[in-house]
């Protein structure tokens with residue numbers, strides 16, 4: 001019986017590797033190259049202790065803690081400590097996303113598309129597909145851990161010894177493995193691949209936020225988050241291995257649970273109930289716009305709630321930040337205060353650029369949905385009726401643009417409401433809201449790029465994510481790595497005036513908007529002309 | 533000897549009862565046609581037989597083994613073709629066929645694979661992404677028929693095939709049959725079922741409402757007759773078992789229940805037969821009779837017209 005359940009796992013693992021022979025190496029190479037290059041660059045840039053310590057001092061504030069984690073070894077800020085502090089958390093998030101996407105691709109997505117049915121009708125065990133997916137993902141993550149571990153050691157940086165480097169790698173690998181397990185579980189619970197991705201990413205964001213709030217206010221809370229565990233290994237500072245063990249053990253339990261659920265359920269069924277739909281289409285649904293919205297309603301609502309929470313979480317830090325600045329003279333000197341603005345407001349500008357980038361994700365998903373529908377040949381149903389391509393794409397564009405506005409507004413509202421309730425000297429809501437809204441043209445440019453790619457090179461439309469990741473990279477690390485200015489100028493977010501500290505430069509905003517309009521227009525023309 | 537047997541199979545999806553006591557039996561060397569309207573429960577039954585859905589109640593046995601518990605052992609000896617074949621977009625058709633062979637184990641004949649690829653006219657070097665529906669269907673058919681299975685489970689296997697390929701498919705089925713293999717074939721193409729199947733089961737609302745050999749089933753239905761007589765034909769509507777009488781030029785067209793055929797011919801011959809054409813009931817007639825309404829007898833039309 002038990003042998004039967006896993007029959008042919010080996011062959012199916014081979015199939016997964018065969019299918020992902022490009023995808024997995026690309027992930028592995030990008031993640032390890034990013035880590036190793038940044039480590040080398042940090043060491044190059046911050047050569048002596050004084051420079052590093054000065055940087056550490058600017059990091060010692062609740063806003064940074066919320067963003068990148070508590071930071072261990074801030075008193076003796078070695079290159080290793082700096083690497084673990086600045087880079088580990090975001091790399092963990094990227095590894096988690098890699099694991100989520102790969103697991104869904106080989107479990108629920110394959111099942112939803114009816115491919116697992118073909119496999120299951122052959123002498124392959126009931127659990128063979130899930131098991132082989134998990135095995136391949138564990139292998140990928142272990143490989144990542146080893147490449148990063150030995151790669152960092154090979155740099156020969158004094159504070160990054162073999163043990164610390166391996167632990168750094170292991171932290172990445174363990175996170176990947178635990179999110180493999182979480183996704184495997186949701187692949188059993190949810191009936192769709194979108195649902196599985198949605199739930200797993202939600203868990204990732206919750207893990208991030210819990211850790212953020214915990215790190216700032218109550219350390220015990222951080223231990224509820226897998227990201228908190230992994231950061232608690234204090235890589236390059238104290239090198240604790242037990243959190244890694246804990247993470248992997250939890251992953252193991254989740255894997256057992258998901259295998260159990262998989263063995264008992266029907267193919268293509270889930271455990272979370274999908275409620276019966278309506279018998280008739282509401283009149284709203286009967287337009288391309290209504291349909292496009294209906295298809296992604298649940299996801300968009302979830303993102304909206306998420307953005308509100310995101311804003312609120314960052315808002316909750318503002319109070320701590322304010323009292324922190326009040327009692328800290330060094331800080332007062334370090335960040336040269338601009339005339340008439342509080343330090344909190346200055347931090348707000350950085351917060352806004354990060355928030356606006358996160359708020360770009362749902363509108364991009366909304367726009368790219370058009371391509372997803374096309375790939376499944378579902379746009380044919382509309383285009384073969386009296387719906388023009390312009391109208392079809394226009395519907396998705398409209399949703400995407402409204403979505404960007406709504407997401408940004410909600411994040412700003414969450415930030416303002418919670419922030420002002422915890423600060424003594426609040427920030428006028430109008431000021432805060434316009435500091436958020438000024439980022440809309442950057443979001444439009446990102447949407448415009450998505451439209452352009454869908455219209456001209458639909459196969460490459462994933463590049464818009466790469467561009468967003470790049471923007472995040474240069475804004476987040478540009479200063480630290482002292483990257484040349486042109487590199488950050490390539491990101492639209494960099495050109496947005498930092499309200500309220502900077503003046504609102506209308507010229508810039510108008511130019512950005514015009515660029516967005518032009519890319520959108522070219523995308524529309526391309527879409528009208530190309531094969532669908 | 534029975535190869536496949538279900539006893540009182542019940543399947544509920546939440547509140548909805550998709551199968552409500554399905555009994556099927558397929559014997560060795562038999563081709564079993566499984567027909568019924570959309571949503572009747574054919575695919576559900578087949579998926580329970582494949583062990584990918586778990587029956588709520590009842591028993592499904594193949595080769596005497598339990599369809600859910602012993603799925604892997606059963607699958608070594610069966611081949612399955614669904615009506616909607618979904619494949620991995622970035623693998624080629626040839627790779628997929630080889631994958632299926634590998635998963636199955638060793639009982640495949642590679643000469644057979646080449647032969648079938650030729651017969652079905654498939655280009656195995658193309659990526660599955662670029663295949664048309666019919667071509668994807670061919671990939672599944674080739675891997676099924678190139679395997680040395682004892683039971684073939686085919687769920688609308690020819691949907692999307694052109695008539696030429698449909699014929700190749702029928703040859704494959706007949707070949708398998710003559711090699712003593714068993715086949716369960718669900719299909720909406722009744723002429724195909726009629727040509728290939730020894731036994732037919734009709735399912736409706738999750739229940740088997742009729743089952744038997746085609747001959748047996750024919751007896752349950754009516755033969756149509758076209759008769760021309762010297763003297764005007766009268767009294768037809770007084771004979772029991774005569775339905776749907778219509779007059780066309782000089783001839784009468786009507787249907788007769790199988791058991792009354794003898795009486796009717798006797799009656800008609802009294803009027804001096806000029807010509808008599810009889811058509812056996814097609815499966816379609818039979819099918820319509822069960823599909824329409826609640827499965828009662830065929831609408832009798834405006835019976836008794838002269």
Ligand SMILES: Nc1ncnc2c1ncn2[C@@H]1O[C@H](COP(=O)(O)OP(=O)(O)OP(=O)(O)O)[C@@H](O)[C@H]1O
Pocket residue numbers: 269545548550568569570571572573574575576577
């Ligand atoms: N996972 C499911 N959840 C709920 N209902 C289902 C599920 N799968 C099938 N059904 C229902 O069970 C019934 C039988 O479906 P099935 O697919 O077996 O029909 P079928 O006879 O194969 O029809 P067709 O000729 O259209 O292929 C249908 O009413 C269908 O809606």
Ligand SMILES: [Mg+2]
Pocket residue numbers: 574575576687
């Ligand atoms: Mg069906």
